Amino acid sequence: MCIRDSTTIDIPPDLDSRHTIYAEVSLMFYMFISGVVIMNLLLAIFEQTYYEVEEKVKAICLSNTISLRPIYKYDRRYSYYVSAAFPYTIVLLSALPFVILESQPETINEFMLHIEYVPFMLSCLLIFFITNIILLPFTFLKILLHKLFLIFLSLIHIS
Numbered sequence: 001m002c003i004r005d006s007t008t009i010d011i012p013p014d015l016d017s018r019h020t021i022y023a024e025v026s027l028m029f030y031m032f033i034s035g036v037v038i039m040n041l042l043l044a045i046f047e048q049t050y051y052e053v054e055e056k057v058k059a060i061c062l063s064n065t066i067s068l069r070p071i072y073k074y075d076r077r078y079s080y081y082v083s084a085a086f087p088y089t090i091v092l093l094s095a096l097p098f099v100i101l102e103s104q105p106e107t108i109n110e111f112m113l114h115i116e117y118v119p120f121m122l123s124c125l126l127i128f129f130i131t132n133i134i135l136l137p138f139t140f141l142k143i144l145l146h147k148l149f150l151i152f153l154s155l156i157h158i159s
Helices: 013-073 086-101 105-158
Strands: none
Touching: 086 105
16 A cells, blocks of 8 residues: 555655656646736726726716806806807907996896807708708608508508
């Protein structure tokens, strides 16, 4: 028997010399692969945490932007100028001295907002009407073909 007592194992000398290098290479290979796998898992955890934190930071940034927007966008004196699109800002800049010197700037602000958004409203209304006029013949044709199709189906079912 190879076992001398319950705590030690007697390894034959020819096995010890032949497999020592193989055992050391296997151990180093196992340690290397284990290290690579653990590093890969660690990097995956860091990447997942980074993306979660990045999404939270974006959400907080957007939340702050949304919460600050009404503060500067709807100012009683200058909201007409702040909320204007680029071409209007140059034109509306001419009314800024009157707003600064006016005792009730809210009335000028409301008037300037009307001036600012009426052209936009009229252009949207014009686009709406033009689109409807262009699409009206097509809708009529579609309804006519649909009715003819229904009449044709009723004739087929009758006969």
